Amino acid sequence: MATQGQVITCKAAVAYEPNKPLVIEDVQVAPPQAGEVRIKILFTALCHTDAYTWSGKDPEGLFPCILGHEAAGIVESVGEGVTEVQPGDHVIPCYQAECRECKFCKSGKTNLCGKVRTATGAGVMMNDRKSRFSVNGKPIYHFMGTSTFSQYTVVHDVSVAKVDPQAPLDKVCLLGCGVPTGLGAVWNTAKVEPGATVAIFGLGTVGLAVAEGAKSAGASRIIGVDIDSKKYDIAKNFGVTEFVNPKDYDKPIQQVLVDLTDGGVDYSFECIGNVSVMRAALECCHKGWGTSVIIGVAASGQEISTRPFQLVTGRVWKGTAFGGFKSRSQVPWLVDKYMKKEIKIDEYITHNLALGDINKAFDLMHEGGCLRCVLKLHE
Numbered sequence: 001m002a003t004q005g006q007v008i009t010c011k012a013a014v015a016y017e018p019n020k021p022l023v024i025e026d027v028q029v030a031p032p033q034a035g036e037v038r039i040k041i042l043f044t045a046l047c048h049t050d051a052y053t054w055s056g057k058d059p060e061g062l063f064p065c066i067l068g069h070e071a072a073g074i075v076e077s078v079g080e081g082v083t084e085v086q087p088g089d090h091v092i093p094c095y096q097a098e099c100r101e102c103k104f105c106k107s108g109k110t111n112l113c114g115k116v117r118t119a120t121g122a123g124v125m126m127n128d129r130k131s132r133f134s135v136n137g138k139p140i141y142h143f144m145g146t147s148t149f150s151q152y153t154v155v156h157d158v159s160v161a162k163v164d165p166q167a168p169l170d171k172v173c174l175l176g177c178g179v180p181t182g183l184g185a186v187w188n189t190a191k192v193e194p195g196a197t198v199a200i201f202g203l204g205t206v207g208l209a210v211a212e213g214a215k216s217a218g219a220s221r222i223i224g225v226d227i228d229s230k231k232y233d234i235a236k237n238f239g240v241t242e243f244v245n246p247k248d249y250d251k252p253i254q255q256v257l258v259d260l261t262d263g264g265v266d267y268s269f270e271c272i273g274n275v276s277v278m279r280a281a282l283e284c285c286h287k288g289w290g291t292s293v294i295i296g297v298a299a300s301g302q303e304i305s306t307r308p309f310q311l312v313t314g315r316v317w318k319g320t321a322f323g324g325f326k327s328r329s330q331v332p333w334l335v336d337k338y339m340k341k342e343i344k345i346d347e348y349i350t351h352n353l354a355l356g357d358i359n360k361a362f363d364l365m366h367e368g369g370c371l372r373c374v375l376k377l378h379e
């Protein structure tokens with residue numbers, strides 16, 4: 001049955017309130033308006049940022065909403081003026097847009113795009129500042145411009161990457177967030193060079209992707225830091241050469257790393273979202289040149305601090321969103337790299353469940369053994 005131009009009723013997981021179990025609902029998804037694309041989502045993974053917003057600690061968090069931003073699917077229909085994708089195309093929705101026209105996109109200095117960011121932050125579509133989702137006539141907010149915990153979603157055309165139709169969507173859905181973030185933090189943001197020493201704080205999916213990126217960049221030592229010692233075994237497969245558990249030491253972790261590396265590492269990456277660890281990650285860097293990259297997302301009200309002397313003496317503090325990748329241009333390139341076996345994806349997927357099991361999937365995420373859980377959206 002043709003669905004183009006019609007409201008689609010489908011299943012979605014709705015977050016009605018912070019921390020209350022998500023509810024699988026029949027949701028109405030309106031047709032795409034000008035510059036919009038409606039996507040049949042086939043697979044979505046869960047990222048810790050979904051859990052962060054669900055927890056109520058995200059200052060941009062709005063309820064009720066449909067979370068989810070690491071997914072893949074097939075274009076169902078497009079709105080007026082959409083030229084770059086058409087029904088049937090295989091796509092990855094990208095929470096970081098790329099319009100190629102705004103001040104940010106044209107700067108050549110950043111992957112951030114300004115075109116739809118205020119709308120996505122407000123949980124609505126740019127065209128009419130309204131949501132395309134409703135339940136029994138009541139609007140449900142969008143999330144990060146993607147809302148992939150739904151069998152169908154509507155996104156801005158500048159937030160859609162068209163990918164190789166041969167690529168397995170149950171795997172490449174991970175290229176919507178965590179894996180590119182870690183790889184890009186190394187390749188684009190830090191620009192790690194051969195022989196460099198690297199410390200990675202937090203060995204979840206993002207930290208492991210940092211390790212993979214650092215290995216491919218030719219780093220000589222890749223030191224993983226995690227409070228869960230079980231992470232070391234898996235981390236070795238991603239390139240981590242040494243492991244440090246802060247709980248095994250009486251002295252501050254930055255001192256442990258400085259002592260281990262003759263004055264500090266060349267690059268460090270914070271992949272947790274803990275502001276005390278962000279400080280340690282900066283302070284374990286080598287005087288004169290060490291660079292620390294913040295990747296983790298910290299709760300509302302949290303702030304970073306250090307002695308300015310740390311920066312005066314040459315350490316550099318940076319941050320990265322989506323690993324600095326330009327989404328529409330570079331996600332298809334990452335898909336091709338996966339197809340050529342040049343980057344891992346399968347190894348990050350520890351669990352596969354159905355949409356109806358989404359609350360179980362969030363429970364799993366908080367257990368040490370889960371990296372990414374991929375949900376199948378349709379039977």
Ligand SMILES: NC(=O)c1ccc[n+]([C@@H]2O[C@H](COP(=O)([O-])OP(=O)(O)OC[C@H]3O[C@@H](n4cnc5c(N)ncnc54)[C@H](O)[C@@H]3O)[C@@H](O)[C@H]2O)c1
Pocket residue numbers: 047048049052177178181201202203204205206207225226227228231246271272273274277294295296297298320321322323371
């Ligand atoms: N900037 C971006 O574009 C971007 C993209 C994706 C995810 N993120 C953020 O990156 C962070 C990591 O995501 P993830 O999915 O890998 O998370 P995760 O929870 O799977 O991994 C975090 C790891 O940190 C470890 N850890 C926790 N506290 C620690 C401490 N005090 N010291 C050392 N290790 C500690 C945990 O044991 C775990 O292994 C999250 O904050 C997420 O929101 C940011």
Ligand SMILES: N[C@@H](CCC(=O)N[C@@H](CSCO)C(=O)NCC(=O)O)C(=O)O
Pocket residue numbers: 047048049050058059060061096112117177297298300320321322
């Ligand atoms: N809404 C949060 C900010 C969350 C945040 O920093 N998001 C990251 C992506 S996390 C993906 O898992 C990001 O890329 N931010 C850039 C952007 O959102 O434009 C808050 O307000 O604290």
Ligand SMILES: [Zn+2]
Pocket residue numbers: 047048049050069070177178
């Ligand atoms: Zn994410």
Ligand SMILES: [Zn+2]
Pocket residue numbers: 097098099100101102103104105106112113114115
């Ligand atoms: Zn732009």
